[in-house]
Amino acid sequence: MPNSADRRSSTCGGPLAITRRQMVQVGGIGLLGLSLPELLRAREPRPSTAHATADHCIVVFLNGGPSHLDMWDMKPAAPAEIRGPFQPTATTVPGIHFSEHLPRMARQVHRCSVVRSVRHSVNNAHAAAVYVGLTGHDRGDANRAIGAGPEDYPSIGSVAGHCRPPEGSVVPYVSLPFITAEGAGGPPQPGFFGGWMGRGHDPLFVLRDPNAPGFGMPELSLVGDLNLRRVAQRRDLRARIGGSQSDGRLQAMDTFQARAFDLLTSAATRRAFQIEREPMALREAYGRNIYGQSVLLARRLIEAGTRVTCISWAPDANATWDTHGNNFNKLRSELLPQLDMAVGTLLGDLADRGLLERTIVAVMGEFGRSPRVNGNAGRDHWNFCYGLMLAGGGIRGGYVHGASDRIGAFPSQNPVLPADIVATIYRALGIPHDLELRDRLHRPFQLVPWGSPIMELLA
Numbered sequence: 001m002p003n004s005a006d007r008r009s010s011t012c013g014g015p016l017a018i019t020r021r022q023m024v025q026v027g028g029i030g031l032l033g034l035s036l037p038e039l040l041r042a043r044e045p046r047p048s049t050a051h052a053t054a055d056h057c058i059v060v061f062l063n064g065g066p067s068h069l070d071m072w073d074m075k076p077a078a079p080a081e082i083r084g085p086f087q088p089t090a091t092t093v094p095g096i097h098f099s100e101h102l103p104r105m106a107r108q109v110h111r112c113s114v115v116r117s118v119r120h121s122v123n124n125a126h127a128a129a130v131y132v133g134l135t136g137h138d139r140g141d142a143n144r145a146i147g148a149g150p151e152d153y154p155s156i157g158s159v160a161g162h163c164r165p166p167e168g169s170v171v172p173y174v175s176l177p178f179i180t181a182e183g184a185g186g187p188p189q190p191g192f193f194g195g196w197m198g199r200g201h202d203p204l205f206v207l208r209d210p211n212a213p214g215f216g217m218p219e220l221s222l223v224g225d226l227n228l229r230r231v232a233q234r235r236d237l238r239a240r241i242g243g244s245q246s247d248g249r250l251q252a253m254d255t256f257q258a259r260a261f262d263l264l265t266s267a268a269t270r271r272a273f274q275i276e277r278e279p280m281a282l283r284e285a286y287g288r289n290i291y292g293q294s295v296l297l298a299r300r301l302i303e304a305g306t307r308v309t310c311i312s313w314a315p316d317a318n319a320t321w322d323t324h325g326n327n328f329n330k331l332r333s334e335l336l337p338q339l340d341m342a343v344g345t346l347l348g349d350l351a352d353r354g355l356l357e358r359t360i361v362a363v364m365g366e367f368g369r370s371p372r373v374n375g376n377a378g379r380d381h382w383n384f385c386y387g388l389m390l391a392g393g394g395i396r397g398g399y400v401h402g403a404s405d406r407i408g409a410f411p412s413q414n415p416v417l418p419a420d421i422v423a424t425i426y427r428a429l430g431i432p433h434d435l436e437l438r439d440r441l442h443r444p445f446q447l448v449p450w451g452s453p454i455m456e457l458l459a
Helices: 036-041 126-135 156-163 228-242 248-264 267-272 280-286 290-304 327-352 418-428
Strands: 056-061 088-090 097-099 112-118 173-176 308-312 359-364 386-391 399-401 411-413 436-438 444-446
Touching (some): 056 126, 156 173, 156 418, 280 290, 327 359
Parallel strands (some): 056 359
Antiparallel strands (some): 436 444
């Protein structure tokens, strides 16, 4: 990584070194094999590094590459083979138009910024493009599947959960409803995990359909013949034994065990996953499908105090937004209506609850789609210019940043990199984008030193 004479030292601290065998299981949690105390170790309180305009972030990641030309950067004056069959519709901001298939989102544009000039170097492998989109680190193009690894840069949720651990007994970072694979049967995509920060900074993955009857999270319940009374007795016994221990690591373990008990008995945690408590009309408004209900669950988690939730909108990279064929029918009949209901309702719901002012909502994918429609009535990968949408948490409303050329192929004004978008989100969360953190071997890394916050996006 580049060296910098003025790079910031971490005030967040490095991950603590407590081994798995030192952890005593209190309950089970589906965190890629980690125990609940290990999750809580990752949340050891550390001071914030800057003033924040946002306390939470919801990332709606349209995995596969959504078509900017058919959503929020339409080209009605372009030839038919470029513009496609969709018509633009007016939004709540004069001069800004969205697709006719995004009417609810169009009614929320006064709360949003649209960026139309994002670009990067990755056009082939989804995984590498996802990685640059979610972390700001561009590995360059590739023609092979690249899975998540321990040397990856950490996700926004991992960093935010570490630097700004939530108040109370709630999970800092949740990802749902899939661990998206790089193609069916492929490895998990990078960008969602803790990477070199350690697996204790991975999200809690909610890999169930919140729209399914009987949805719940048994990982957050006690297992076997344990009950709250027995767990309390074990906690008290450990406290008495631990009082005679001089090993600081064991004392730290006792702290994590106590906080694990708090989380397992937390009414806020239990309620956050009880999506059936929501009014039926509101559930219908979000959309009675796995993605709409995942977005609603993300709102419930944010409301309970979770720092970051991420919705990865595909079980694998090719399943949803990767519309090489049948682009317009799939967008018209499935993808855009589901997105419109979920995000359009989310923005209004957050505003009504007084949460949008301190919650960033980022709607984006790893790249856009090609200007020219291919022979399969689809659009292919296009990393040279694409768009995304940000709202809430100090983001300017009713604003368009940058522009693409007359066919949406290349930026014509204010080109930006994904690193700039990630840096902007970090700034809103009160985390310097050039903050230096240290990995498990105490090696220094800066978050996104080659990105710069886009100040025009901040109100």
